[in-house]
Amino acid sequence: MLNKLIxxxxxxxxxxxxxxxxxxxxxxxxxxxFYYVSSSWVAPVIVSPADKKILELNAQLAxxxxxxxxxxxxxxxxxxKLRDTERVVAAEQDxxxxxxxxxxxxLADRRRTTAKLSALRVEYAKTSDVIAAAxxxxxxxxxERMKEMFDxxxxxxxxxxxxxxxxxxxxxxxxxxxxxxxxxxxxxxxxQRQADSLAFVVAPSASKKRTVPTHDVLVFQREMQLSVLxxxxxxxxxxxxxxxxxxxxxxxxxxxxxxxxxxxxxxxxAVDQHVTIGFVPYTNNESVKVGMPVYACSGNIVWCxxxxxxxxxxxxxxxxxxxxxxxxxxxxxxxxxxxDIRSAQEPVLHVGRKPFFF
Numbered sequence: 001m002l003n004k005l006i007x008x009x010x011x012x013x014x015x016x017x018x019x020x021x022x023x024x025x026x027x028x029x030x031x032x033x034f035y036y037v038s039s040s041w042v043a044p045v046i047v048s049p050a051d052k053k054i055l056e057l058n059a060q061l062a063x064x065x066x067x068x069x070x071x072x073x074x075x076x077x078x079x080x081k082l083r084d085t086e087r088v089v090a091a092e093q094d095x096x097x098x099x100x101x102x103x104x105x106x107l108a109d110r111r112r113t114t115a116k117l118s119a120l121r122v123e124y125a126k127t128s129d130v131i132a133a134a135x136x137x138x139x140x141x142x143x144e145r146m147k148e149m150f151d152x153x154x155x156x157x158x159x160x161x162x163x164x165x166x167x168x169x170x171x172x173x174x175x176x177x178x179x180x181x182x183x184x185x186x187x188x189x190x191x192q193r194q195a196d197s198l199a200f201v202v203a204p205s206a207s208k209k210r211t212v213p214t215h216d217v218l219v220f221q222r223e224m225q226l227s228v229l230x231x232x233x234x235x236x237x238x239x240x241x242x243x244x245x246x247x248x249x250x251x252x253x254x255x256x257x258x259x260x261x262x263x264x265x266x267x268x269x270a271v272d273q274h275v276t277i278g279f280v281p282y283t284n285n286e287s288v289k290v291g292m293p294v295y296a297c298s299g300n301i302v303w304c305x306x307x308x309x310x311x312x313x314x315x316x317x318x319x320x321x322x323x324x325x326x327x328x329x330x331x332x333x334x335x336x337x338x339x340d341i342r343s344a345q346e347p348v349l350h351v352g353r354k355p356f357f358f
Contacts, residue, residue: 013355
Protein backbone atom coordinates (compact mmCIF):
# COMPACT_ATOMS: atom_id res chain seq x y z
CA MET A 1 0.00 0.00 0.00
CA LEU A 2 2.81 2.36 0.94
CA ASN A 3 4.62 1.52 -2.25
CA LYS A 4 1.54 2.40 -4.31
CA LEU A 5 1.29 5.77 -2.55
CA ILE A 6 4.95 6.48 -3.21
CA UNK A 7 4.61 5.51 -6.87
CA UNK A 8 1.47 7.64 -7.23
CA UNK A 9 3.24 10.55 -5.57
CA UNK A 10 6.18 10.21 -7.96
CA UNK A 11 3.80 10.12 -10.92
CA UNK A 12 1.95 13.20 -9.72
CA UNK A 13 5.20 15.03 -9.04
CA UNK A 14 6.57 14.06 -12.44
CA UNK A 15 3.36 15.18 -14.09
CA UNK A 16 3.44 18.50 -12.28
CA UNK A 17 7.09 19.03 -13.14
CA UNK A 18 6.52 18.12 -16.77
CA UNK A 19 3.45 20.32 -16.86
CA UNK A 20 5.47 23.21 -15.38
CA UNK A 21 8.22 22.66 -17.94
CA UNK A 22 5.72 22.56 -20.79
CA UNK A 23 3.90 25.62 -19.47
CA UNK A 24 7.18 27.49 -19.09
CA UNK A 25 8.34 26.42 -22.54
CA UNK A 26 4.98 27.33 -24.00
CA UNK A 27 5.05 30.70 -22.28
CA UNK A 28 8.54 31.35 -23.61
CA UNK A 29 7.47 30.36 -27.12
CA UNK A 30 4.34 32.51 -26.90
CA UNK A 31 6.27 35.50 -25.56
CA UNK A 32 8.99 35.02 -28.17
CA UNK A 33 6.43 34.92 -30.96
CA PHE A 34 4.54 37.85 -29.45
CA TYR A 35 7.57 40.11 -29.17
CA TYR A 36 8.73 38.99 -32.59
CA VAL A 37 5.52 40.27 -34.21
CA SER A 38 4.55 42.96 -31.69
CA SER A 39 5.44 46.56 -32.45
CA SER A 40 3.57 48.28 -29.62
CA TRP A 41 5.80 47.70 -26.61
CA VAL A 42 8.04 50.21 -24.84
CA ALA A 43 10.63 49.68 -22.13
CA PRO A 44 10.19 52.14 -19.24
CA VAL A 45 13.31 53.75 -17.86
CA ILE A 46 13.60 55.14 -14.35
CA VAL A 47 16.14 57.94 -14.44
CA SER A 48 17.71 59.44 -11.32
CA PRO A 49 20.37 62.16 -10.96
CA ALA A 50 22.74 59.55 -9.53
CA ASP A 51 22.42 57.29 -12.57
CA LYS A 52 25.79 56.40 -14.11
CA LYS A 53 24.77 57.67 -17.54
CA ILE A 54 23.48 60.92 -16.05
CA LEU A 55 26.72 61.45 -14.15
CA GLU A 56 28.78 60.75 -17.27
CA LEU A 57 26.66 63.10 -19.36
CA ASN A 58 26.81 65.84 -16.73
CA ALA A 59 30.58 65.46 -16.47
CA GLN A 60 30.92 65.60 -20.24
CA LEU A 61 28.59 68.61 -20.38
CA ALA A 62 30.58 70.46 -17.71
CA UNK A 63 33.87 69.66 -19.45
CA UNK A 64 32.67 70.84 -22.85
CA UNK A 65 31.13 73.99 -21.36
CA UNK A 66 34.42 74.76 -19.60
CA UNK A 67 36.34 74.31 -22.85
CA UNK A 68 33.82 76.48 -24.68
CA UNK A 69 34.01 79.23 -22.05
CA UNK A 70 37.82 79.11 -22.11
CA UNK A 71 37.78 79.46 -25.89
CA UNK A 72 35.31 82.34 -25.63
CA UNK A 73 37.63 84.14 -23.21
CA UNK A 74 40.56 83.49 -25.55
CA UNK A 75 38.53 84.82 -28.47
CA UNK A 76 37.67 87.96 -26.48
CA UNK A 77 41.38 88.52 -25.82
CA UNK A 78 42.16 88.03 -29.50
CA UNK A 79 39.45 90.53 -30.45
CA UNK A 80 40.99 93.05 -28.03
CA LYS A 81 44.42 92.48 -29.59
CA LEU A 82 42.89 92.84 -33.04
CA ARG A 83 41.40 96.21 -32.13
CA ASP A 84 44.78 97.28 -30.72
CA THR A 85 46.61 96.29 -33.91
CA GLU A 86 43.99 98.06 -36.03
CA ARG A 87 44.48 101.20 -33.95
CA VAL A 88 48.25 100.89 -34.44
CA VAL A 89 47.78 100.61 -38.21
CA ALA A 90 45.48 103.66 -38.25
CA ALA A 91 47.88 105.68 -36.08
CA GLU A 92 50.89 104.78 -38.23
CA GLN A 93 48.99 105.67 -41.40
CA ASP A 94 48.06 109.06 -39.93
CA UNK A 95 51.66 109.58 -38.85
CA UNK A 96 52.96 108.73 -42.33
CA UNK A 97 50.47 111.09 -43.95
CA UNK A 98 51.44 113.86 -41.52
CA UNK A 99 55.15 113.21 -42.03
CA UNK A 100 54.76 113.22 -45.81
CA UNK A 101 52.79 116.48 -45.65
CA UNK A 102 55.49 117.97 -43.40
CA UNK A 103 58.24 116.92 -45.82
CA UNK A 104 56.33 118.35 -48.77
CA UNK A 105 55.84 121.64 -46.90
CA UNK A 106 59.56 121.73 -45.99
CA LEU A 107 60.44 121.01 -49.62
CA ALA A 108 58.28 123.88 -50.80
CA ASP A 109 59.89 126.19 -48.21
CA ARG A 110 63.40 125.13 -49.23
CA ARG A 111 62.63 125.71 -52.90
CA ARG A 112 61.22 129.15 -52.18
CA THR A 113 64.25 129.96 -50.04
CA THR A 114 66.59 128.74 -52.77
CA ALA A 115 64.79 130.82 -55.37
CA LYS A 116 64.90 133.93 -53.17
CA LEU A 117 68.58 133.44 -52.36
CA SER A 118 69.40 132.87 -56.03
CA ALA A 119 67.57 136.05 -57.00
CA LEU A 120 69.33 137.93 -54.20
CA ARG A 121 72.66 136.51 -55.36
CA VAL A 122 72.11 137.86 -58.85
CA GLU A 123 71.13 141.31 -57.59
CA TYR A 124 73.94 141.29 -55.06
CA ALA A 125 76.45 140.34 -57.75
CA LYS A 126 75.34 143.27 -59.89
CA THR A 127 75.40 145.68 -56.96
CA SER A 128 78.72 144.43 -55.62
CA ASP A 129 80.30 144.80 -59.06
CA VAL A 130 79.11 148.39 -59.27
CA ILE A 131 80.26 149.12 -55.71
CA ALA A 132 83.62 147.43 -56.27
CA ALA A 133 84.18 149.35 -59.51
CA ALA A 134 83.22 152.62 -57.84
CA UNK A 135 85.52 151.91 -54.91
CA UNK A 136 88.36 151.06 -57.26
CA UNK A 137 87.88 154.22 -59.30
CA UNK A 138 87.57 156.31 -56.17
CA UNK A 139 90.66 154.71 -54.66
CA UNK A 140 92.72 155.35 -57.78
CA UNK A 141 91.55 158.94 -58.07
CA UNK A 142 92.10 159.58 -54.37
CA UNK A 143 95.59 158.16 -54.52
CA GLU A 144 96.56 160.36 -57.48
CA ARG A 145 95.11 163.53 -55.91
CA MET A 146 96.78 162.78 -52.61
CA LYS A 147 100.14 162.40 -54.37
CA GLU A 148 99.66 165.63 -56.29
CA MET A 149 98.68 167.52 -53.16
CA PHE A 150 101.63 166.05 -51.22
CA ASP A 151 104.00 166.96 -54.04
CA UNK A 152 102.55 170.51 -54.10
CA UNK A 153 103.05 170.83 -50.34
CA UNK A 154 99.28 171.16 -49.92
CA UNK A 155 98.99 167.99 -47.79
CA UNK A 156 101.10 166.81 -44.93
CA UNK A 157 102.35 163.32 -44.34
CA UNK A 158 99.57 162.83 -41.80
CA UNK A 159 97.05 163.68 -44.50
CA UNK A 160 98.65 161.05 -46.72
CA UNK A 161 98.44 158.46 -43.95
CA UNK A 162 94.76 159.27 -43.36
CA UNK A 163 94.13 159.00 -47.08
CA UNK A 164 95.81 155.62 -47.23
CA UNK A 165 93.66 154.48 -44.32
CA UNK A 166 90.56 155.54 -46.21
CA UNK A 167 91.80 153.61 -49.23
CA UNK A 168 92.38 150.56 -46.99
CA UNK A 169 88.80 150.87 -45.75
CA UNK A 170 87.57 150.84 -49.32
CA UNK A 171 89.67 147.71 -50.00
CA UNK A 172 88.23 146.10 -46.89
CA UNK A 173 84.73 146.96 -48.08
CA UNK A 174 85.47 145.22 -51.38
CA UNK A 175 86.71 142.21 -49.42
CA UNK A 176 83.48 142.22 -47.36
CA UNK A 177 81.47 142.17 -50.56
CA UNK A 178 83.37 139.09 -51.71
CA UNK A 179 82.87 137.46 -48.31
CA UNK A 180 79.13 138.06 -48.38
CA UNK A 181 79.06 136.66 -51.92
CA UNK A 182 80.68 133.46 -50.66
CA UNK A 183 78.19 133.29 -47.78
CA UNK A 184 75.26 133.67 -50.16
CA UNK A 185 76.68 130.93 -52.38
CA UNK A 186 76.98 128.63 -49.37
CA UNK A 187 73.40 129.38 -48.30
CA UNK A 188 72.14 128.70 -51.81
CA UNK A 189 74.10 125.45 -52.01
CA UNK A 190 72.81 124.30 -48.60
CA UNK A 191 69.20 125.20 -49.41
CA GLN A 192 69.44 123.50 -52.80
CA ARG A 193 70.94 120.35 -51.23
CA GLN A 194 68.18 120.24 -48.64
CA ALA A 195 65.57 120.71 -51.35
CA ASP A 196 67.10 117.95 -53.50
CA SER A 197 67.26 115.60 -50.49
CA LEU A 198 63.66 116.28 -49.57
CA ALA A 199 62.58 115.86 -53.20
CA PHE A 200 64.28 112.46 -53.37
CA VAL A 201 62.53 111.32 -50.18
CA VAL A 202 59.11 112.70 -51.12
CA ALA A 203 59.15 111.51 -54.74
CA PRO A 204 62.12 109.22 -55.53
CA SER A 205 60.86 108.37 -59.02
CA ALA A 206 60.50 112.05 -59.96
CA SER A 207 63.93 113.03 -58.67
CA LYS A 208 66.38 113.59 -61.52
CA LYS A 209 69.46 112.70 -59.51
CA ARG A 210 70.28 110.91 -56.32
CA THR A 211 71.54 113.36 -53.72
CA VAL A 212 73.35 112.48 -50.53
CA PRO A 213 70.67 113.19 -47.91
CA THR A 214 71.17 115.71 -45.15
CA HIS A 215 71.11 114.72 -41.49
CA ASP A 216 67.59 116.08 -40.99
CA VAL A 217 66.34 114.21 -44.04
CA LEU A 218 67.98 111.01 -42.79
CA VAL A 219 66.12 111.42 -39.48
CA PHE A 220 62.84 111.94 -41.34
CA GLN A 221 63.56 108.95 -43.56
CA ARG A 222 64.35 106.76 -40.54
CA GLU A 223 61.13 107.78 -38.81
CA MET A 224 59.19 106.93 -41.96
CA GLN A 225 60.86 103.51 -42.26
CA LEU A 226 60.18 102.69 -38.60
CA SER A 227 56.55 103.72 -39.04
CA VAL A 228 56.15 101.58 -42.17
CA LEU A 229 57.72 98.58 -40.42
CA UNK A 230 55.45 99.03 -37.39
CA UNK A 231 52.41 99.29 -39.65
CA UNK A 232 53.35 96.16 -41.64
CA UNK A 233 53.95 94.25 -38.43
CA UNK A 234 50.57 95.35 -37.07
CA UNK A 235 48.86 94.40 -40.35
CA UNK A 236 50.42 90.93 -40.28
CA UNK A 237 49.40 90.52 -36.65
CA UNK A 238 45.86 91.61 -37.55
CA UNK A 239 45.68 89.03 -40.35
CA UNK A 240 46.96 86.27 -38.05
CA UNK A 241 44.52 87.26 -35.30
CA UNK A 242 41.61 87.31 -37.77
CA UNK A 243 42.49 83.78 -38.87
CA UNK A 244 42.70 82.69 -35.22
CA UNK A 245 39.31 84.28 -34.50
CA UNK A 246 37.81 82.56 -37.54
CA UNK A 247 39.19 79.21 -36.33
CA UNK A 248 37.86 79.94 -32.83
CA UNK A 249 34.41 80.70 -34.27
CA UNK A 250 34.40 77.39 -36.13
CA UNK A 251 35.48 75.55 -32.98
CA UNK A 252 32.86 77.37 -30.90
CA UNK A 253 30.22 76.36 -33.43
CA UNK A 254 31.28 72.74 -33.04
CA UNK A 255 31.21 73.12 -29.26
CA UNK A 256 27.69 74.56 -29.43
CA UNK A 257 26.53 71.69 -31.61
CA UNK A 258 28.12 69.17 -29.25
CA UNK A 259 26.61 70.85 -26.18
CA UNK A 260 23.23 71.00 -27.88
CA UNK A 261 23.48 67.28 -28.63
CA UNK A 262 24.44 66.52 -25.02
CA UNK A 263 21.69 68.74 -23.61
CA UNK A 264 19.15 67.10 -25.91
CA UNK A 265 19.99 63.66 -24.52
CA UNK A 266 16.74 62.03 -23.36
CA UNK A 267 18.34 61.15 -20.05
CA UNK A 268 19.21 64.77 -19.26
CA UNK A 269 15.84 65.97 -20.50
CA ALA A 270 14.12 63.44 -18.28
CA VAL A 271 16.07 64.54 -15.22
CA ASP A 272 15.61 68.26 -15.94
CA GLN A 273 11.89 67.90 -16.61
CA HIS A 274 11.25 65.25 -13.91
CA VAL A 275 9.41 62.91 -16.27
CA THR A 276 9.25 59.15 -16.80
CA ILE A 277 10.55 58.01 -20.15
CA GLY A 278 10.22 54.88 -22.23
CA PHE A 279 12.54 53.37 -24.83
CA VAL A 280 10.89 52.85 -28.24
CA PRO A 281 12.89 50.94 -30.87
CA TYR A 282 12.68 52.34 -34.39
CA THR A 283 10.69 49.27 -35.47
CA ASN A 284 7.91 50.34 -33.06
CA ASN A 285 7.83 54.05 -33.96
CA GLU A 286 4.76 53.77 -36.19
CA SER A 287 2.77 52.04 -33.43
CA VAL A 288 3.62 54.50 -30.65
CA LYS A 289 1.93 57.88 -31.04
CA VAL A 290 1.27 60.78 -28.73
CA GLY A 291 -1.86 60.34 -26.63
CA MET A 292 -2.15 56.56 -27.04
CA PRO A 293 -2.99 54.61 -23.84
CA VAL A 294 -0.28 52.72 -21.97
CA TYR A 295 -0.90 49.37 -20.27
CA ALA A 296 1.05 47.48 -17.61
CA CYS A 297 0.59 43.70 -17.40
CA SER A 298 1.11 41.58 -14.31
CA GLY A 299 2.03 38.58 -16.44
CA ASN A 300 4.13 40.57 -18.90
CA ILE A 301 1.50 40.21 -21.64
CA VAL A 302 -1.66 39.22 -19.68
CA TRP A 303 -3.75 40.64 -16.82
CA CYS A 304 -3.19 44.17 -18.06
CA UNK A 305 -4.48 47.53 -16.82
CA UNK A 306 -4.23 51.04 -18.14
CA UNK A 307 -1.64 53.10 -16.30
CA UNK A 308 -1.25 56.23 -18.42
CA UNK A 309 -0.65 57.59 -21.92
CA UNK A 310 2.17 58.42 -24.33
CA UNK A 311 3.65 61.94 -24.29
CA UNK A 312 5.91 63.70 -26.78
CA UNK A 313 9.02 62.17 -28.34
CA UNK A 314 12.33 63.34 -26.90
CA UNK A 315 15.12 64.29 -29.30
CA UNK A 316 18.16 62.10 -29.59
CA UNK A 317 18.98 58.47 -30.25
CA UNK A 318 19.64 55.77 -27.66
CA UNK A 319 20.29 52.06 -27.55
CA UNK A 320 18.21 49.59 -25.56
CA UNK A 321 17.81 45.85 -25.09
CA UNK A 322 15.11 43.61 -26.55
CA UNK A 323 12.96 42.28 -23.65
CA UNK A 324 13.37 38.64 -24.76
CA UNK A 325 16.32 38.35 -27.11
CA UNK A 326 18.43 40.86 -25.15
CA UNK A 327 19.96 42.20 -28.33
CA UNK A 328 20.88 45.87 -28.67
CA UNK A 329 18.29 47.96 -30.51
CA UNK A 330 18.44 51.56 -31.69
CA UNK A 331 15.56 53.86 -30.93
CA UNK A 332 14.20 56.97 -29.26
CA UNK A 333 12.72 57.97 -25.95
CA UNK A 334 9.15 59.12 -25.35
CA UNK A 335 7.70 60.79 -22.31
CA UNK A 336 5.26 58.59 -20.41
CA UNK A 337 2.44 60.21 -18.47
CA UNK A 338 1.84 57.51 -15.87
CA UNK A 339 -0.95 57.67 -13.30
CA ASP A 340 0.65 54.78 -11.41
CA ILE A 341 4.35 55.55 -11.09
CA ARG A 342 5.01 52.01 -9.84
CA SER A 343 4.26 50.72 -13.33
CA ALA A 344 7.57 52.24 -14.43
CA GLN A 345 9.21 49.34 -12.62
CA GLU A 346 7.72 46.87 -15.12
CA PRO A 347 10.19 45.53 -17.71
CA VAL A 348 7.76 46.26 -20.57
CA LEU A 349 4.68 48.43 -21.10
CA HIS A 350 2.27 48.08 -23.99
CA VAL A 351 0.82 50.89 -26.07
CA GLY A 352 -2.52 51.18 -27.84
CA ARG A 353 -4.34 48.17 -26.39
CA LYS A 354 -3.93 45.14 -24.17
CA PRO A 355 -1.90 42.43 -25.89
CA PHE A 356 -4.60 39.75 -25.48
CA PHE A 357 -7.53 42.02 -24.57
CA PHE A 358 -7.38 41.09 -20.85
